[in-house]
Amino acid sequence: MYVRGTPTGKGAPLTGAGREPPTVSVGRPVPVTACHRPYNRGEMTADVAPVDAWILTGMSGAGKSTAARALEAAGVDVVDNLGVDLLAGWAAPGRARPAAAVVDARQGEAIAGLIPPDGVRVLYLTAPDPVLLRRLAESTRPHPCGDAGGPAAAVRREHELLTGLRAAADTVIDTGELSPAELGRRVVALLAPPEGAAPLRLLISSFGYKFGPQAEADWVADVRFLRNPFWDPELRPRTGLDEAVRDYVLADPHTDELCERLGELLSWASAHYASNGRRHLHVAVGCTGGRHRSVVVAEELGRRLRSENLDVTVRHRDVGKPDPR
Numbered sequence: 001m002y003v004r005g006t007p008t009g010k011g012a013p014l015t016g017a018g019r020e021p022p023t024v025s026v027g028r029p030v031p032v033t034a035c036h037r038p039y040n041r042g043e044m045t046a047d048v049a050p051v052d053a054w055i056l057t058g059m060s061g062a063g064k065s066t067a068a069r070a071l072e073a074a075g076v077d078v079v080d081n082l083g084v085d086l087l088a089g090w091a092a093p094g095r096a097r098p099a100a101a102v103v104d105a106r107q108g109e110a111i112a113g114l115i116p117p118d119g120v121r122v123l124y125l126t127a128p129d130p131v132l133l134r135r136l137a138e139s140t141r142p143h144p145c146g147d148a149g150g151p152a153a154a155v156r157r158e159h160e161l162l163t164g165l166r167a168a169a170d171t172v173i174d175t176g177e178l179s180p181a182e183l184g185r186r187v188v189a190l191l192a193p194p195e196g197a198a199p200l201r202l203l204i205s206s207f208g209y210k211f212g213p214q215a216e217a218d219w220v221a222d223v224r225f226l227r228n229p230f231w232d233p234e235l236r237p238r239t240g241l242d243e244a245v246r247d248y249v250l251a252d253p254h255t256d257e258l259c260e261r262l263g264e265l266l267s268w269a270s271a272h273y274a275s276n277g278r279r280h281l282h283v284a285v286g287c288t289g290g291r292h293r294s295v296v297v298a299e300e301l302g303r304r305l306r307s308e309n310l311d312v313t314v315r316h317r318d319v320g321k322p323d324p325r
Contacts, residue, residue: 052097052098052099053090053091053098053101053120054098054099054100054101054120054121054191055087055101055103055120055122055165056101056103056123056187057102057104057122057124057169058162059125059126059132059158059159060143060145060154061132061133061136061139062127062132062175063125063175063178063183064102064104064125066184067123067125068080068100069184070187070188071098071100071187071188074191074192075097075098076100076188076191076192077095077097077098077100078099078100079100079102080102081103081104081107082103083107084103084110084114087103087114087116087117091117091118098191100123104144105161105162108161111162112161112163112164115164116168122165122169122171123169123171123187124165124166124169125172125173125175125183126166126173126215127174127175127176128176129152129155133151133155136155137151143155143158144158145157170278171190171216171218172215172216173186174214174215189201190280200270200274200278200279200280200310201279201313202266202283202305202310202313203283203313204283204298204301204302204313204315205282205284205285205315206284206285206286206287206294206295206297206298206314206315206316206317206318206319207284207285207290207294207317208286208287208294208321209286209287209290210289210290211289211290211321213286214284214286216282217283217284218281218283219281219282219283219284220283220286221262221283221285221297222286222287223286223297224286224288224293226249226254226255227248227249227251227252227293228288229245229248229292230288230291232248235248235292239292239295239319240291240293240296240298240316241295241319245292249296249297255296255297255300258297259297263301266281266283266301267305267308267310270310285297285301289318289321290317290318290319290321291319291321295319298314
């Protein structure tokens with residue numbers, strides 16, 4: 001069912017303080033950033049049913065309509081443009097199937113102070129500004145912040161309005177390089193997993209800092225302290241998917257210790273996330289160019305965690321890109 005709501009109501013101001021991210025130390029410090037919400041919205045305990053209510057939000061042009069159509073086709077009850085003053089009633093427990101409410105900048109100033117109701121998770125869709133501007137130029141829909149000025153000004157104003165929801169998001173998906181079909185599969189797997197699916201799906205991705213951060217990651221591990229195959233002329237043109245590069249990176253004793261400690265931490269955290277009703281965790285592993293060290297570590301973490309019967313997917317964002325150095 002795809003229902004259109006009304007843009008009414010005002011939200012409450014954001015309150016609360018953030019928490020310090022955990023770190024893992026192996027030889028030299030290895031930062032591991034956990035993206036926490038800036039306030040407590042009522043985490044579920046193990047004896048509570050899994051979350052089945054989501055707010056679908058994000059930037060205009062990031063694919064919210066595509067995501068909503070995919071969710072509706074998967075049997076999710078979707079409400080479009082639900083007023084913020086109606087969210088609490090909509091989120092009341094007892095529904096027979098998963099539900100998603102599209103709440104975005106069409107609500108105007110009311111969206112700026114919105115605190116999601118207890119028990120409701122937030123999926124935030126975004127993309128790099130040049131991608132958003134290109135998609136908006138191809139769209140016939142007026143931008144909800146169009147009165148801010150030109151397209152660039154409208155995008156900036158929308159970023160400002162959605163700052164609170166972006167900070168509160170449980171999952172962020174960067175759709176800049178996703179096809180509509182891939183975006184649909186991602187959101188359906190997150191909000192409406194098939195019967196019998198593992199309680200938590202773990203995504204481990206590699207990326208290169210030179211191509212920008214991995215915006216949708218929950219945790220980020222920086223592995224630039226490991227020995228770099230880039231400086232070996234024979235290994236430079238290869239990637240971490242090649243055996244020679246893999247052997248080179250794994251020969252660094254810090255690599256094994258890093259993977260051992262990270263693997264133990266992720267195994268422990270995954271069990272607690274799953275008991276708390278969470279279905280998806282994204283851990284990003286970054287090196288300079290995203291072609292060598294991060295790829296090897298991501299693959300090795302995936303191998304170790306699969307041996308513990310965790311549902312793990314490994315993706316490599318930048319492995320096919322030329323190193324800009």
